[in-house]
Amino acid sequence: MxxxxxxxxxxxxxxxxxxxxxxxxxxxxxxxxxxxxxxxxxxxxxxxxxxxxxxxxxxxxxxxxxxxxxxxxxxxxxxxxxxxxxxxxxxxxxxxxxxxxxxxxxxxxxxxxxxxxxxxxxxxxxxxxxxxxxxxxxxxxxxxxxxxxxxxxxxxxxxxxxGITGIAYNRRRLGRELRSTEELWADDLRGKVTLLSGLDESLSLLLQGDGVDVTRWTADDFHAVCERIEGLVRRKHIRRFTGNDYIKDLSTGDVLACQAYSGDVIQLQADNPDIEFVVPEEGAELWxxxxxxxxxxxxxxxxxxxxxxxxxxxxxxxxxxxxxxxxxxxxxxxxxxxxxxxxxxxxxxxxxIFPDADMRSRLTIMRDIRSDERQEFAKKWNAIVGL
Structure with a gap:
């Protein structure tokens, strides 16, 4: 573990x-x-x-x-x-x-x-x-x-x-490559995608998938992400929200793609070389x-x-x-x-472990959720996670 x-x-x-x-x-x-x-x-x-x-x-x-x-x-x-x-x-x-x-x-x-x-x-x-x-x-x-x-x-x-919060997927089971966050919402992944349940862990990748500069994102950007994710949950495209138990889902094939941490994927790859980690074209968070x-x-x-x-x-x-x-x-x-x-x-x-120049060019440190935003944003996000 x-x-x-x-x-x-x-x-x-x-x-x-x-x-x-x-x-x-x-x-x-x-x-x-x-x-x-x-x-x-x-x-x-x-x-x-x-x-x-x-x-x-x-x-x-x-x-x-x-x-x-x-x-x-x-x-x-x-x-x-x-x-x-x-x-x-x-x-x-x-x-x-x-x-x-x-x-x-x-x-x-x-x-x-x-x-x-x-x-x-x-x-x-x-x-x-x-x-x-x-x-x-x-x-x-x-x-x-x-x-x-x-x-x-x-x-x-x-x-x-x-570390990096990016996308992990099973290339053999999916039958194709994933290169962007937008591709998570493709029809053939309906019911086979998980996201991280924690607001601080999940938000950056989703904002970047919408083309937002995460060093200066706004409340409007946050609510736009929430609207999109809520729609995907209601359409049952997103299977569920996870802690670090996405590891089991990905290993068993219950999900084909998910938000994931780079360090976890290195360890998963030792047992399953079909698992790949992607820093999306739109960017990912360096934490x-x-x-x-x-x-x-x-x-x-x-x-x-x-x-x-x-x-x-x-x-x-x-x-x-x-x-x-x-x-x-x-x-x-x-x-x-x-x-x-x-x-x-x-x-x-x-x-x-040692990102090359190309990968680093797509990594960004997200601005922190301010104290005056946190309670409202957490309430909104947790309501979606609980659907």
Missing amino acids: SRRSLLRGSVAAGATLLAAGCGVPAAYVEEGARAGRDLSARDRTLDFANWPLYIDTDDEDPRKRPTLDAFREETGIAVRYTEEINDNDEFFGKISPSLMNHQETGRDLIVISDWMAARFVRLGWVQEMDRAAQPNVAKNLAAQLRTPAFDPGRLHSVPWQS AESLMIPNLAQHKSNAEKLVDHYYRPEVAAELAAWVNYVCPVPAAQNVLADSGDEELVALAEDPL
Whole structure:
């Protein structure tokens, strides 16, 4: 089961939390109140919260994590690593009371999806990182990921891994190629198409399929997409909306085409070479899940060192070879290509891990759903998902 095979959280829950917490002006933390007492110099530890199945492990002993072990051996900093993030909204609910009340969370480093990271930045709940202490980040971060709208200059966030939300399909069963989002609505796919149920996960691809610039989409664009999708649901063209269980549907042949994540498809292809992944002609979303340092973290300097460790090309390559998502460190491609290992060389040549120039030209980072839009849009989208 891939890391993304764990459900990432419902938009409805996010809307509720937004109304209960994010919409309260008092929740905002001013810049001067975000830093805590940094104990890094005397306490050579840090607490790192991540998603399950999202870091390299030793084949013989899954409790060992080679890239973390190498960091400890090199720096003397021990990492207390927990796989406690199963859902963006659930994790938000877990740590938001502390952040809202100007208390430390017990975590020095967290990984959350960029749409949730945008919420943390807006609320002033994460600290700016010291890039002078992170030369590898400054040098090696992929250009396309450097300036997200929610965090200009990536001052508060650094991508852990990236990925693409595109189209997966079974070419042998379908009997033809798919090259555009518009082709999902062809008559021979009636009842054999699924879309992702999460608004943040599904919207970009659908907007791009309508020719919308997703860096500046409007409420009118959103409602036009909803009108189209509602019609397709009522005509039973769309079979259903899914979490990551589209993997099973696609594997069994119950669906022929679906919205899908690039990392999942790499793993599916190992068992079924008929499965293909497409970045549509109209474009697809390049997303990231990012490392952030919460307010009042007690080991900020240690956390910054760990972030920079993962931006060394050889470390990024080791991680990419295990997780199979889009690597945010392009220089890691040469490390794998020069490894002499047949499987690693193949990964270096895989455009779903290292997109080529043509593919990157069709990838865009969607602007975030603003706080004043989220509740209305989530209600509209969830009504369609529930039809």
